[in-house]
Amino acid sequence: MFCCFGSGRCICVGKKDTTAFYDTCDFSLSKLKYTAFYDVLFKECKLTGTDFSSCNLFSSFRFGQCQMRYVNFRRMKMIKTSFTMCDMAGADFANANLQGSFFGQCDLSGAMYS
Template sequence: MKGYFTHEEYENEKFIGLDLLEEKIRDVSFFNCTFERCSFLYADLSLSSFDNCLFKHSNISLTKFQGTHFFDVQFKGCKLLGTDWGSLRGLFKAEFTDCILDSAVFPKRNLQYFSFIRSTFNGASFIDTNLAHAVFDDCDLGGALFDRAILTEADLSTAFNYSIDVSKNTITKAKFSLPEAIILLQNFNIQLI
């Protein structure tokens, strides 16, 4: 389906079941659009913008977002494997529910107040990421790397499988729950009895 998006702007559109494998969809603006059961696997969405859009049950893995802008976007039941969120022009106000964000990287991203619900982040990377007030509700953070991340007042009380070095990250007033929070003591060379 080469050249599916031929206009520069789309508004109030609903796209269902599109297979955009390796498509180049560059410099296109989407406002108030829904993408349902679409595949953007290896697609190039560089320099595009998505405002007030919804992605449902779509595969957005290994997609290029160089210079792309997201504002007030919802991802529900999506695969976002290996996505490099650091190449975006802007990621403002997004919500992820029932998503797979394994091996995704969020370098130097401002994700304050973002909401992640029932999502997995196995092997994801949060380096120099601002996650202040972010919520990880029932999220699997197995193997996720937190390095110089700001987790001030973040809520990880229902998150699990995380390993956060408190000497390398800011966790002031962050919420954790037992027994998972015991892992926060791993780098202090102490014995728990």
């Protein structure tokens, strides 16, 4: 996977079996307005302060060993999303649908849920 970030855009090239895979990419403070994601794995990525709340599609997400402090998932439909060993302190899950989601060994201190 090759990721190039600049001018507020991210261009990612390379998929395997329709699954997008982001490995050690830095999305910190990104506003992902009008962005569509489907079947995505983020591994060891920096997502600090990233705003996912305006994404058009948010389905089949997995996060592993990511820095996700103050990430915004407000009002997102995040059914069966997997978070493993992520630093999610201060994350905003207000009014998000987390049905069937998994949080394994994550730091959720100060996270907001309502």
